[in-house]
Amino acid sequence: MxxxxxxxxxxxxxxxxxxxxxxxxxxxxxxxxxxxxxxxxPEPQEKKRNIALQPTASKPTVSPLMAAVIASAIHQHRQKA
Amino acid sequence: MEGLLAFWSESGIANFTVGQIFMMGVGCLLLFLAIAKGFEPLLLLPIGFGAILANIPNAGFTDEGGLLYFAYHVGIETGIFPLLIFMGVGALTDFGALIANPKMLLLGAAAQFGIFATLLGAIGLNLIPGFEFSMQDAAAIAIIGGADGPTAIFLASKLAPDLLGAIAVAAYSYMALVPLIQPPIMKLLTTESERQIKMEQLREVSKKEKIIFPLMVLGLTILFLPAATPLVGMFCLGNLMRESGVVDRLSSTAQNELINIVTIFLGLAVGSKLSADKFLQVETLGILVLGAVAFGIGTATGVLMAKLMSKLSGGKINPLLGAAGVSAVPMAARVVNKVGLESNNQNFLLMHAMGPNVAGVLGSAVAAGVLLAVLG
Incomplete structure (x- = not known):
């Protein structure tokens, strides 16, 4: 015991x-x-998304003049066809 | 005529003992549970068949030179089989959920109380005449509460080889019974509103964190608990092979072919310990009862710890997660998920429960190391 x-x-x-x-x-x-x-x-997802979005929003890669040229080119092309 | 008599005296019918027939019945029961009920079939099937083979009169499977004798001698007596299984489990385990939420380790620690409480219970059983468990026996029985088959076999082979058959069978049967044993305890200890708690999404985990984790666990084990390094070391090796990404071939072998081959022989060798003279003792009954108690207490303390953490965190942790702190990967986590869904059918807890679940594997390996260090 x-x-x-x-x-x-x-x-x-x-x-x-x-x-x-x-x-x-x-x-x-x-x-x-x-x-x-x-x-x-790793960095939290939301921050990453912001970083990825910002450059496209703040830096337009196509200038307004270029955009106008392209638009008119497309217009002409469509009229041809 | 003489030839016929000689043949008869060698036949199974003439040599059967009642115990052997009974143990074959136990083997058949295990086969039935594995095949018809789907309880841990990967282990119960070879264990059940091993039990039948080991009890054949005059076949000599378990005598020196027999197949099961060598399987046991080479794989279990030396502790090699459970360690190889542990390497495979390491290669199969994704620690992402735990790394994202390290606090879950506390649940894995709390659930180990089942082990140590059962140690007390096993010694307490000595008060009943017929039971004579030494401290080593008690520790080997108690580890059933860790709900981790390889750990239980490893510890039993080191501390109480005589009880190994009963302990292994109890450990694997209770792991198979997790979906029946745990839910009532979980529901008893939590309220409906607690079970409905939703948890925040887990953060992402980087590859570097996943590679550093097994090395860190090994490092701490080396520093504080070298007795646990066989288990933890093999586990970490498997996990590092998985996460490093440079040895996919080895990792896939460890989690497929190797673990499968070892499982066959481990099952057979454990089954060979289910011979009538070793198994049909009053101790076996005690072990089966203590194992169930250990399991229940582990689940309960896990849930209670999770409740405490839930209160302290202001209701951000679902207390059901505590039940996953016993290891039994991934069964316990699935049970948590299921019980959670019963209260709120939009609440998926599986990923959250994997954290405490893999923490439970580490916790029971650490507990085994402590028992080995103190009693080995």
């Missing part, structure tokens, strides 16, 4: 120690993951 109660105390000790170790280990891992994420996480 005494042996069992001694074993039970041991088991309780291992339980507390074990749970603490598991939590500490995984918490350290969380910290490490956050550090890595700070350095290597």
């Amino acid at each position: 005494e042996a069992i109660s001694e074993q039970l105390t041991d088991a309780l000790g291992i339980m507390i120690l074990g749970m603490c170790l598991v939590f500490v280990f995984l918490s350290v891992l969380i910290l490490a993951m956050k550090l890595v994420a700070k350095k290597y996480a």
Whole structure:
């Protein structure tokens, strides 16, 4: 009987120690993951989309004069056909 | 006439013992569960067949020189089979969901309480006459609560080889029963409104993060818990092969051919431990009961931890996720998804549940390492 109660105390000790170790280990891992994420996480999607959209919006690649020329060329082409 | 008598005395009918017939029945039951019910067929089928082979009188499968004897001796006694399986599981696992939301590791840690509570329970069973579990036996039984087959077999082969058959069968049967065991516990501990909580979409994860992750896990294990490095190391090797993208051939072998071949022999070798003299003992009954309790407690503490995190985060975390903290990948995550959908048919929790689910694999490997370090 005494042996069992001694074993039970041991088991309780291992339980507390074990749970603490598991939590500490995984918490350290969380910290490490956050550090890595700070350095290597990709930019959030929305920002990327903005960056991708901006150049097309702010820098028209076809000048107004050119656009007029193209428009008239298309017009002529359509009339021919 | 003499020839006929000699033939008769060698026949199966003349040599059967009741125990052997009973264990063949158990083997057939496992085959039935695998084939007709679809419970973990990949393992229960070879285990069931192994159980039948191991109990054939005069066939000598499990005697020295027999096929099952060598399969066990080479693969399980040495711990090689479960480790190779772990490498394959690593190659199959995508840690993206966990990397995107590292807090989920806490759920994987909380669910391991089932393991340590069962350690206490197994020692407590010694109060009943007929049970005599040593601390090592108790630890090997308790790891069933981690719901991770290879980890359970690995630890049992190191700490309590005599109980390996019962422990492996219990571990895999309960993993198959996850969809039945978990939902009642999950529903009992959460309210309807909690189950309906929707979660934010996970952020994207870069390739670099995915490559660094297994190396980081290995590094921490080396520093703090070298006893867990066989399990964690093989797991990380498999995962690195997957994520590095430069050894697709090796990665695909690890997650297909290799894991399949090892599964066949692992199943047979575990089945060979289901021989009448080893399995038909009162301890087996205790192990089956303790395993179920371990599983239930693990699920419950996972859910309770998730509830706490949900409260602290102002209701951003669905407490159902906690149940995925026991490993059983991907079954537990699917169960979470299913229970979540029952409360809100627009709420898909699968990706979110994969985080705590793979965290559970790491958690149970760490718990196994702790038990090995303390008791091994």
